[in-house]
Amino acid sequence: MPTITFQPVLRDIKDILKSDYYEIPRFQRPYSWGQENLDEFWTDVVDSNDDGYFIGPMVAFQTQRDTFPIVDGQQRITTLTLMLCALRDMFVGIGRTDLADGVTKYIERTDDDNIDHFVLKSEPAGTFLASQVQMRAPRTVVQPANEDQTNIKRAFADITTRLSEERPAVAGGVRLEDDHDYVIRLKRIRDRVLSLQVIWIVLDNVDDAYMIFETLNSRGRDLDVVDLLKNLLMSQLKAENGDLDLPAEQWQVMRETLAEAGNGVNPNTYILHWWLSRNAYVSERKLFRRIKADKFGGMSTEDTIKALVDDAALYARIANPNGWSCLAEELGVKESLVALEIFAVRQPRPLLLALLRAHTRGVIKLKKLRQAMTAVENFHFITTAVVGASSTGGQSQMYARYAREVSAAADPQTAGLIVDKLVEQLRKGISTRATFEAEFARVLQFTEKSSRTKRLVQYTLRKMHDAAGLHTAIDHAKCNIEHVAPQSGGQPWVGMMGNLLWLDQKVNSEMDSLPFEKKRDILANYSKMFDVADIAIEPTWGQHQVQARTARLATRAYDKVWHF
Known part of the structure; x- marks a missing residue:
């Protein structure tokens, strides 16, 4: 790797955001901070620390006189922008447009030609960050179109909720404190955000940026x-x-x-x-x-x-x-x-x-x-x-x-x-x-109280039905698991494969909670449609019959159904 030279400088967020314009370049991963990241960041920035808290390095390179794409730190600078936008909206909501205007200069600023530009632009997010967050309300709602935009929307809503919860409580329709106290709280959060400190590193060119990107991790998730x-x-x-x-x-x-x-x-x-x-x-x-x-x-x-x-x-x-x-x-x-x-x-x-x-x-x-x-x-x-x-x-x-x-x-x-x-x-x-036959009897069991294997048992019954050579087509989407001996008895063997049938809703409803003798007669009528012929000839039904049928099914499964 060629030598990359740079001069690190300690700067605060206020100085960074009021001085230049920044971009999240195309090679960056999407904005990915979720609940856990925001919880930790909020605790560090708002709840537990005084002004001037250090949040790690930020690395950028210069493309124009006052424009710097971010190489390392995009999760943090995006989150800070979301926080400032939410603070601005809160100030507007309580009628303090003067304070909202004060925050706005860290979100949007005019250039030398007196043209307004947002301080942060994101190529992965497209115009979503600008139209749904940075732009002052009222905003025309646009649904997120990609992962980056979805995560930005979710994080902005989360931060807005957190700021709303800073407002004094209401009891019996009467606010316990006036908005003066809320303004003090919001200003304290604003000041802590703007006083956050970073080690600011500027690289000479985009090629150095691509190279350094591979070796740096930001405060959020490690690079994948x-x-x-x-x-x-x-x-x-x-x-x-x-x-x-x-x-x-x-x-x-x-x-x-x-x-x-x-x-x-x-x-x-x-x-x-x-x-x-x-x-x-x-x-x-x-x-x-x-x-x-x-x-x-x-x-x-x-x-x-x-x-x-x-x-x-x-x-x-x-x-x-x-x-x-x-x-x-x-x-x-x-x-x-x-x-x-x-x-x-x-x-x-x-x-x-x-x-x-x-x-x-x-x-x-x-x-x-x-x-x-x-x-x-x-x-x-x-x-x-x-x-x-x-x-x-x-x-x-x-x-x-x-x-x-x-x-x-x-x-x-x-x-x-x-x-x-x-x-x-x-x-x-x-x-x-x-080995298979022993595990077939042990693993493939289903009751409503122990339903972890339900999808696997449904798959098994369906495959065995399809391999049974029956001549009447059925709609598997309308079929479900039926227990011959009812689950209500609580016997440990009622969930075994030998006690389970794959039947459609019609037959299920006919059998309902009838005794075995009547269930057997109903099944005999459907023996050409469902895989039940061996049950229809049993005089009685209990543990011995269930275990014997489970063993027969296991042998058929290994030798025929899943044989290849």
């Missing part, structure tokens, strides 16, 4: 892989037009896809699995250094960000399969992804991403895709969901190795052979029948 990778990509993909920053927009599309279609999946996890789906195995702790050292795995910067955007849509299907509107022929693939989500299994995701990507490229046929997905699903049902064998680093590396092979495959024949090898290796790694 997603923050560091964004910085690296943006440093090499400079905006070609001041009004149109395509790389930054592409990055935002990726984040929004993960947040919305992916149901808020962690972007750091996505980037790790994206990398492992194409490149040599590495732990998350060492991921960014590997990406940087390997120069994006040999891809150009432009191709890297395009691949991240494209693959985010595929990864969203893996992370949130219920949100995927798949084609009819892809339903089996979706059901396998739903199953893996129920099992809470993450290790196969690099492979799953590679498989979906290969299918979209036409390199792997749908039949082979379904075969691979089914093998992964069945392996983890037996070994993880039921037996509870812990996943190992070797298993993660195995999936990553097959993911790389699939990604490198150039034609369906090669991809098909890779799938065959994968299936064979998974077969060799499944738990034994004896």
Whole structure:
């Protein structure tokens, strides 16, 4: 790393905000302070400290005579701006526009041409910070469009509430203290904010800024892989037009896809699995250094960000399969992804991403895709969901190795052979029948008092129904779990699989709380529609019958339903 020179200076926030203009540059992570960060900051700044409290370093670089993009400290300077805007609004609300005007000069100021500018601008937040926070009321409400804007809105509302709670109490409709005391409290908070001190560091140029960004952490969350990778990509993909920053927009599309279609999946996890789906195995702790050292795995910067955007849509299907509107022929693939989500299994995701990507490229046929997905699903049902064998680093590396092979495959024949090898290796790694049958009886139990395994039991009953070879189609969305022996008896065996049925609402309501003999007769009428024929021939029903049926179901599950 080349030598970076700078001269640190101790400054207070009042001096910083009244002197120049500041920007949150495009390579910065979104504003991310949540409740815990705000609680700590509020305690430090407002509740527990006198004027002149030190809040750490801030690092910037100069782009114009009076404009400084922030490299380190954007979470703090944004939060301080939110606090000042909320203070201004409070002063306006109690009729002290003189004090509001005094605060405004740290929020908005005229330049040498007498044109108004906000002191802080944020590229990640767009115009939201200005229109919804910095602009003086009344403001036209605009809904947040990205993570940065959502977090700013939430933090501003939180700070506004905190300031409102500083107002003297009201009893019986009469204010116990007048607004004079509230003004004193608000002014004290204002003074403490403006007197906060930082070590101010100005770098010579933007390249130094990109470099220093990788090594500094601010008061908030440590820098994540997603923050560091964004910085690296943006440093090499400079905006070609001041009004149109395509790389930054592409990055935002990726984040929004993960947040919305992916149901808020962690972007750091996505980037790790994206990398492992194409490149040599590495732990998350060492991921960014590997990406940087390997120069994006040999891809150009432009191709890297395009691949991240494209693959985010595929990864969203893996992370949130219920949100995927798949084609009819892809339903089996979706059901396998739903199953893996129920099992809470993450290790196969690099492979799953590679498989979906290969299918979209036409390199792997749908039949082979379904075969691979089914093998992964069945392996983890037996070994993880039921037996509870812990996943190992070797298993993660195995999936990553097959993911790389699939990604490198150039034609369906090669991809098909890779799938065959994968299936064979998974077969060799499944738990034994004896272990599975014992855990099947122990793990797969459900009662309303012990419902932790409900989704897993529903999945199991549904799969066993589909594999029973019944000829009448049913609507699984209208089915639920029914106990043959009622739960009200409180026997420890009523939650076992042998006592559970997968029935629709109609049959459930018919059986209601009837004795077994009448339930049996009803079930006999539906034996061609539901998997109940073995119960319909039992003369009585109790612990022995439940345990025997559980054992039969376990054997059928291992040998047929989840056999691959």
